[in-house]
Amino acid sequence: MKYVRAYADPSGETHFEDLGDVPFTLANYAPPAPPFDVSPFAPAVQYGFLRLPPGWYGDWHPVPFRQVQIYVSGEIEGQASDGEVRRFGPGTVALVEDTTGKGHISRVVGKEDVVIAVVRLPD
Secondary structure: OOEEEEEEOOOOOEEEEEEOOOOOEEEOOOOOOOOEEEOOOOOOOEEEEEEEOOOOEEEEEOOOOOEEEEEEEOEEEEEEOOOOEEEEOOOOEEEEEOOOOOOEEEEEEOOOOEEEEEEEOOO
16 A cells, blocks of 8 residues: 655655555454454544535645545645645545645545545644
8 A cells, every 4th residue: 555745845845755555464453353454553643524625725735734634535636836736536545744834735626525534643
């Protein structure tokens, strides 16, 4: 499983980065259910959901805190301040860490609400 990272460099420019495979290990996670693959767990602060309607547009902005975003429905386009544009749809996972600098632009594309599960990470 691969995921995308959005981060700000020391000069405040936001970039996208493709991160490598998440390591999985076979584990007895929920006995008596049979074992399955489990990744390492990382600390989290809280979680919630976002819903953005068709046509929603967010001009340049950083994220309010480090977060993992799991896209549940719809499709959104993000533009990093370095100019790169990417689309995120159902099943995409992103580690978003551009809490400083210019940030990024976000826009809902298509006619469906975008629903995102957000997991807030420690600073």
